[in-house]
Structure formats: structure tokens, C-alpha cells
Amino acid sequence: MDGATQGGAKAARPLTLYRKVAADLGREISEGAYGSGGRLPAEGELAERYGVSRGTIRQALSVLRANGLVTSRRGTRRVVLRTAHVQSFGELLSFTRWARSMGEEPGGRIVRLDLDRADGTEREQLRLDDGARVCRMLRVRTLSGRPVMVERTVYPEAIGALVAELDADTVSYTVRLEEQGVLFADAQHTLDLVQADKDDAELLGCRPGEPLLRERRRSTDPAGAPIEWSEDRYLPGTVAFTVHSSATSGSLARRPGTPPA
Amino acid sequence: MDGATQGGAKAARPLTLYRKVAADLGREISEGAYGSGGRLPAEGELAERYGVSRGTIRQALSVLRANGLVTSRRGTRRVVLRTAHVQSFGELLSFTRWARSMGEEPGGRIVRLDLDRADGTEREQLRLDDGARVCRMLRVRTLSGRPVMVERTVYPEAIGALVAELDADTVSYTVRLEEQGVLFADAQHTLDLVQADKDDAELLGCRPGEPLLRERRRSTDPAGAPIEWSEDRYLPGTVAFTVHSSATSGSLARRPGTPPA
DNA sequence: GAGTGGTCTAGACCACCGA
DNA sequence: CGGTGGTCTAGACCACTCC
Numbered sequence: 001m002d003g004a005t006q007g008g009a010k011a012a013r014p015l016t017l018y019r020k021v022a023a024d025l026g027r028e029i030s031e032g033a034y035g036s037g038g039r040l041p042a043e044g045e046l047a048e049r050y051g052v053s054r055g056t057i058r059q060a061l062s063v064l065r066a067n068g069l070v071t072s073r074r075g076t077r078r079v080v081l082r083t084a085h086v087q088s089f090g091e092l093l094s095f096t097r098w099a100r101s102m103g104e105e106p107g108g109r110i111v112r113l114d115l116d117r118a119d120g121t122e123r124e125q126l127r128l129d130d131g132a133r134v135c136r137m138l139r140v141r142t143l144s145g146r147p148v149m150v151e152r153t154v155y156p157e158a159i160g161a162l163v164a165e166l167d168a169d170t171v172s173y174t175v176r177l178e179e180q181g182v183l184f185a186d187a188q189h190t191l192d193l194v195q196a197d198k199d200d201a202e203l204l205g206c207r208p209g210e211p212l213l214r215e216r217r218r219s220t221d222p223a224g225a226p227i228e229w230s231e232d233r234y235l236p237g238t239v240a241f242t243v244h245s246s247a248t249s250g251s252l253a254r255r256p257g258t259p260p261a
Numbered sequence: 262m263d264g265a266t267q268g269g270a271k272a273a274r275p276l277t278l279y280r281k282v283a284a285d286l287g288r289e290i291s292e293g294a295y296g297s298g299g300r301l302p303a304e305g306e307l308a309e310r311y312g313v314s315r316g317t318i319r320q321a322l323s324v325l326r327a328n329g330l331v332t333s334r335r336g337t338r339r340v341v342l343r344t345a346h347v348q349s350f351g352e353l354l355s356f357t358r359w360a361r362s363m364g365e366e367p368g369g370r371i372v373r374l375d376l377d378r379a380d381g382t383e384r385e386q387l388r389l390d391d392g393a394r395v396c397r398m399l400r401v402r403t404l405s406g407r408p409v410m411v412e413r414t415v416y417p418e419a420i421g422a423l424v425a426e427l428d429a430d431t432v433s434y435t436v437r438l439e440e441q442g443v444l445f446a447d448a449q450h451t452l453d454l455v456q457a458d459k460d461d462a463e464l465l466g467c468r469p470g471e472p473l474l475r476e477r478r479r480s481t482d483p484a485g486a487p488i489e490w491s492e493d494r495y496l497p498g499t500v501a502f503t504v505h506s507s508a509t510s511g512s513l514a515r516r517p518g519t520p521p522a
Numbered sequence: 523g524a525g526t527g528g529t530c531t532a533g534a535c536c537a538c539c540g541a
Numbered sequence: 542c543g544g545t546g547g548t549c550t551a552g553a554c555c556a557c558t559c560c
Contacts, residue, residue: 013508014556016529037388037485042545053531058546066327066510068449071485074546075539079485081447087514092506098515127298185508186342188329191452192501193474211472211497213454224298224332224340236472237518240453243504244512245353247274247446249327251505251512253348254359257498275537277548303526314550319527335527336558528556537547 021060040078068244095141096172107142125229126156135160140203147204148238153230185222282321301339329505356402357433368403386490387417396421401464408465409499414491446483
């Protein structure tokens with residue numbers, strides 16, 4: 001188990017020096033080598049230990065800082081903030097990989113899959129021209145057979161063509177798409193609360209109007225082109241989202257909500 | 262309006278070169294100078310334009326990338342991902358600053374404020390010793406007079422002493438604490454869904470059992486010492502949280518949920 | 523093949539923290 | 542005051558994208 005290439009995209013990122021150092025330090029931290037609240041060795045010491053320059057060490061440490069594992073401030077050695085496992089981008093985007101990382105058995109069933117002209121919102125989210133077509137998918141996702149989430153995903157036509165070719169009982173479309181060269185590089189998420197509509201209620205086995213945790217997501221490839229626009233609705237108590245934010249690099253924000261109709 | 266020092270912590274961060282460049286480029290992007298999906302100038306060109314080294318330009322661009330504004334990949338110029346305004350860490354932590362940034366009038370009322378021995382969870386979250394004491398605060402927060410959120414915050418005794426000295430009608434405790442030298446550097450957030458208890462219902466004017474969007478937050482200072490542990494519960498439709506995540510530096514994760522009792 | 527961003531090095535100076 | 546991380550420079554080589 002390497003930890004660096006693991007838990008994520010099939011397209012292996014190159015094992016650069018700083019990534020190896022970051023993975024190594026991250027493992028040490030999660031194993032409690034420095035304790036919670038403990039102090040890391042100085043940059044210079046690490047540079048000597050790994051036989052690399054200070055710049056490379058700093059690049060590695062900036063990864064740990066971005067993941068919320070350590071602080072960093074002038075004058076003092078870095079302090080361990082958390083010893084928890086850091087979830088990879090792959091585990092975040094793929095329900096299947098997330099489920100397996102918890103030791104649960106993921107499942108799913110496609111309820112609807114069709115090709116249609118994109119409406120206004122879809123064109124805007126996927127940055128499509130007038131008259132462009134999209135592939136819409138409605139799926140219910142299960143953990144160990146128990147339905148927990150309804151997923152509505154919209155793909156641009158080109159991606160949708162790949163999706164349509166896959167077996168209907170494919171477990172993870174995300175993984176399959178990556179295998180076909182569709183790389184997920186960035187995603188923008190919005191989290192709020194909605195009421196179950198009639199479809200949701202039927203698929204999840206709850207009453208219409210029941211509250212659900214909603215995640216809307218727009219994923220883009222390395223070139224910045226939209227790959228998918230998705231809306232996931234989770235039953236209460238099945239999931240929680242965690243985020244780290246810091247004064248130097250925050251990615252979390254609070255926005256005005258839209259009343260649930 | 263400067264943009265670089267604005268919208269946040271009173272403790273002004275030094276205006277370093279790369280911060281100035283990042284602020285400048287960020288402003289250009291939000292003004293649409295490169296369009297949505299457009300390409301940024303090359304690093305070398307920017308280095309020449311600003312009269313700094315390529316390293317400094319790269320540091321500035323990494324800020325924009327962390328904020329989800331631009332992509333970056335080998336071989337091509339950077340692409341603009343979003344032109345939206347980036348919310349600062351200060352706006353995220355302070356309900357008051359967030360409200361004002363939207364043009365709403367923030368308000369609040371302290372319902373309870375007391376000093377007590379910390380229980381097990383509190384000791385763990387605030388990293389306190391056995392027998393340590395904490396300050397607990399229960400507040401209802403309003404937007405333009407309308408109650409939208411119930412906030413339960415726990416402070417370590419030292420911070421609590423500062424809190425207790427403030428006027429009961431203080432609008433923003435976060436801002437006041439920062440003025441007293443308490444700096445917020447990092448925060449870990451967990452988002453999920455709960456049902457309103459009797460207190461929530463009374464304070465928010467809803468029925469017990471009504472669904473609420475919950476944000477639990479643990480904030481630490483630059484040294485990594487816990488400052489506050491807070492649980493905020495929002496009425497549906499009043500707020501949404503947005504996060505950016507990327508393959509190279511993700512801070513968002515999905516966790517198993519806890520059933521709402 | 524030309525242009526671009528990614529990685530890595532070596533060194534310099536400074537601001538800050540804590541003893 | 543010594544040790545630490547933050548900032549900035551100058552240069553090198555490489556992997557990749559696109560024409």
C-alpha cells in the first residue's frame with residue numbers, strides 16, 4: 001500500500017519528490033509519530049533527512065497544510081493539527097470509492113437515462129451552445145442494499161455517449177469514465193437542505209416532504225471544461241461533509257439559501 | 262477599497278509581493294478581463310509585467326488555484342474557472358461579516374451564557390485537561406430581524422473571560438475577539454442535517470422536529486490551540502455552503518453520518 | 523518544434539517566536 | 542539572541558500541449 005497513488009484516480013500522477021515526501025510525512029503524522037499538537041522537525045532537518053533542497057520540503061509541507069494536517073507560522077516549528085486520514089479527491093467524487101473506503105458495499109440502480117436538448121440551466125452549468133444536447137441520468141445509490149441517496153447527473157453529449165455504452169449494472173461510472181481518459185480535476189460543490197419530491201420519496205422509501213441533504217456539484221477536467229453537473233440527495237443521518245479552511249487558503253464559503261419552494 | 266486587506270481579520274497580513282499580484286489578478290478575473298473559460302497570460306509574461314521573478318508569480322497563481330479561480334496544467338496557459346467573488350476566511354467565520362457582505366442587517370440575542378466544568382466531548386474538542394472549565398454561549402442570530410440560526414459556542418476559560426467582559430448586545434464576538442488579539446487561523450467544519458429540539462424551535466419560531474442545516478466548527482489559533490467549538494443550526498432556505506475541491510488539494514470530504522437520534 | 527507550466531536547486535534576507 | 546518559517550531571486554531541466 002503506497003498511499004500516494006492509492007485511493008483515487010486511475011490516471012496515476014507522477015511520483016515527484018515532494019509528493020513522496022508529503023506522503024511519507026502524512027503517514028508518519030497519521031501514525032501519531034509526532035502526536036496531536038506535537039511539533040514537526042524543522043525544514044532544514046527534513047531537507048537533510050530526505051536529501052532534497054529546502055524548497056522541495058516546503059512544497060511537500062504546503063500539501064499537508066492545505067489538507068489541514070499542520071499549521072505553519074514564522075518563528076516556530078509546524079504543529080500537528082489533526083492525525084485523521086485525509087480523504088482523496090477520488091473518494092470524494094465517487095460514491096463507490098467512498099463506500100468501499102468505509103468497508104461498505106456500494107450498489108445502485110439506474111432509473112432513467114436519456115438524451116435530450118439542454119435547457120438553460122444545463123447550458124450555463126456545462127457551458128454549452130444553444131441547441132446542444134445532454135445526457136441525463138437518474139440513479140438511486142445504496143449502501144449494503146439500503147437506499148441512501150438519489151443522484152441526478154447531467155453530462156455533455158460527448159461524455160454521455162461514453163456513459164450510454166456502459167453496462168447498466170456498472171457500479172462506478174466515475175471510475176469507468178476515468179479509465180476511458182475522462183479526468184476529473186476540479187469540482188465546485190454547494191451544500192444545502194431540500195424536501196424530498198415524489199421521485200425521491202419513492203426511490204428512498206421515505207415520505208414526500210422529508211428533509212434531505214443536497215449536494216450540487218459541477219466537475220471540470222484539467223482543461224477547465226465541464227464534465228458533469230450533478231445533484232445528489234441524501235437521507236438524513238447517512239452522510240456528513242467535512243471541510244478544512246484556513247486564513248491563508250479557504251475554499252469554503254457561505255451563501256444565501258434558496259427557500260425550498 | 263483595497264480587496265487585499267479587506268473583508269477580514271483585523272490583524273492585517275503583510276502586503277507581500279505575491280499577495281499584491283494575486284489580488285491584482287483576482288480583481289482582473291472577477292472583472293471579466295479574461296472572460297469565463299479564457300486564458301491567462303504566461304508566467305513569464307506576468308513576471309515581466311510585474312517586474313518580479315517567475316517564482317513569485319507562481320506563488321500568486323497558486324493562491325488563485327487554491328481558491329478555485331483558475332486551472333493549471335503543463336503545456337497550456339491557465340484557464341479561468343470562475344469569475345465569482347471569493348469569500349474571505351473572516352466572512353466565513355463571522356456571521357456578522359457574512360451578513361453585511363450581503364447587504365443584510367445582522368442581529369442577535371444571547372439566550373444563555375455560563376461558566377462550567379468541561380464535559381468529555383468539550384475537553385477533547387478544545388484539548389483541555391481534566392477539570393478544566395469552559396464558557397458556554399447560546400445565541401439566536403437574525404437577518405434583518407428575522408431569526409435564521411441558533412448558535413451554541415464553547416470557549417476555553419481564558420477566551421471565555423474575554424467574552425464575558427463584552428457587552429451583551431455586542432454584534433460580533435468574533436470581531437471583538439480579534440481586536441483583543443485572538444487570531445483565527447484554521448477551522449474544521451462538519452455539515453449535516455438535524456431535527457430542531459425544543460430550544461431550537463422556540464428560538465427560531467419553528468416546530469420541534471423541523472429539519473435544520475447544522476454546521477459544527479472547531480477553530481484554532483496560529484499556534485494550533487483551539488479557540489472555540491461551535492454548533493450552528495440554520496433554518497432551511499436561509500443558507501447554502503459552497504466548497505471548491507481539486508485533485509491536487511482537496512479540503513472537502515464525505516463521512517458517515519450520525520442518525521438524528 | 524515552440525511555448526508552456528511543473529519540478530528542483532542554491533542561496534539570500536527578513537520577520538517572528540521563544541528562551 | 543539563535544532558530545524558525547516566509548519571501549524572493551536566478552537558473553536549470555523536463556513533460557506536456559498544440560500547431
